[in-house]
Amino acid sequence: MRVGLAFWSLLCWSLLVPSAQATELVRVLLFQDVQRVDLSAGEGMTVRLSSGDERAFETPLIVTSLADGMVVNGERLQTEGVTVRGRQDLRVAVEGQIEAQRPDRPAERAAVFLRPLSQGATASPGPAPVPQATEPTGTMVVSGTLHVLRRGQGLMVINAVDLEEYVKGVVPSEVSSSWHQEALKVQAVAARTYALYQQMINAGRDYHLVSSIQDQVYRGRHGVDPRVQQAVEDTRGIVVTHLNAPILAAFSSTAAGQTEDAVNVWSKDLPYLKGVECPFDTNSPYYQWWTSFKIVDLETNLRQKGMAVGSIANVSPLSYSRAGRVATVRILHSNGELILRGEDLRRVVGYAVIPSTQFELEAVGPELVLSGYGSGHAVGLCQWGAKELAELGYHFPAILQYYFPGTELKDARLLESVSLSTP
Structure with missing residues (x-):
């Protein structure tokens, strides 16, 4: 990634931005x-019934x-x-x-994040200063x-x-509005792209996206301030594309060294979601962490997910991804052996308990103790890496094209209708 790339990406993009505005819901x-x-x-308010009748209500x-x-x-x-x-x-x-309708959620004892290293200082336990x-x-x-x-x-x-109003609600829910303006633009484009991708693949459902971390966090008008509005307006309509279609613009908090291949997380082998080096997020408050949980709780959670496990005797990493994350774990128990993907272990135990799959693991008495790095699935855009790159002077097109290799930034309002294919 070179400084020249930032300039040329910005110049090329300035030639593409149209003045017309459109509404997308x-x-x-x-x-x-x-x-x-x-x-x-x-x-x-005006209320319309499913029959089409309208009524006015106070x-x-x-x-x-x-x-x-x-x-x-x-x-x-x-x-x-x-x-x-x-x-x-x-x-x-x-x-x-x-x-009865609530999804099964294990009792979570959240991980402890360690303060980021600063000028050679030793990391020490402490609460993360910025909320995720x-x-x-x-x-x-x-x-x-x-x-x-x-x-x-x-x-x-x-x-x-409206799509743009939606993006305004996502940006301050995902990152701090005090971040560098280029980082806010990065988040705006990623959120817009992700929304359009989900709109296409979920066109026949009641809804396109959910407002939680299952997709991307949206809290309506909460946190929308002038800096957020400016970032969204400055990038209005811009999306990241591959083969002339919006991409699955995945993002997470902190990659801690290298982003991950999508195939290792979601079994989707997408050319623009290949891991890249990410040494830019060392100042993230979520860079390093420590956690523990009881083995009997893991047994209970696995059984609740339909896995017939007995008493667990041993849990150990079995394979690692190209990025060095735990791809699979082997669980030896009284009924046999269970091979579990690293991301599935996070899901079963709780994402707040195991922030990422970049960890080391050991048994200490009745508990499993994990120490690791990063937060999130690490596929695609690293939010804290984007923050650092913005502060170093890179513009949003260069940052996005670095984390999503082989892509182009285009205006969604100029894209022809495409048939989105997903693996």
Whole structure:
């Protein structure tokens, strides 16, 4: 990666940016399996039923689910869903997630992050000074419209929002708005590209994306400030492409040395998601960590996932990826042997417990103790690496094309309709 690349990428991009503006909507799942939804807006709301009928309601609006419809402000309606529009931003709050519908989540004892090395100082235990991306709480303020759908025993809340407004909600939820402006632009382009990719492959579903780390964190209008708005406007419409289509623009917090090949994480062998050197994120508060968990808890979690394991006798890394991460682990137990992918071990134990697959492991009494580096799957863009490169003077096109090799930056509004193929 050379300084000249940053200049030429910026120059070429400046010749491509069109002045026309277009509207693209994405559907984002905010909440699901809830029993009550409270909606409010500054100047009243219009509610459209699934039959197409429209009604005007004063705020606040309270929606609950029935076996054969919904109750809206005390009125029983024969409808599978309602679409709510407000003249101003909408505030949505939910209550009563149905316990049986919650995904299995192990009891998590989060990893301890170590303070980054500074001028040769020894790393010491301590809380990370900057929070990682956090999932939405039970209350959000959003632009666009809200779809409240009856699904199963509960309600699902989906935000249909303009793509650029969506990106404004993702950027400050994923990184700090105080970061260098070029780093904010990098995050904006990555978020926009990821959203369009998911829009294409999920076109037939109720929603394109979820608002959590399952896709990318979106908290509506929360945290949207002038710096975020400027970064999004400065990159309006820009996406990372391969073969004239938006890519799977994966990103994670801290690669800690080298990014990972997608094939080792998701079994997707994508040419633009190959690992690259990443020595730029050593100042990340998530660079180094330590964690432990009880072996009996691992047994319980594996059984909850349908794996017939007995009493575990030994857990050890079996193979490593090209980037040096644990690709597979061998678990010896009283019923035999289980080979588990490193990423699956993270999923079973908890992503907050095992921040990455770049770790060493040993048994200490009844516990497994792991010490490792990095945070996240490490595929594609490294957020803290992008921050450092921006501070070194690189512009957003060069940073993105470094982490996504073989790609081009284009304006999504100029792309022809393409048939997206995924492995």
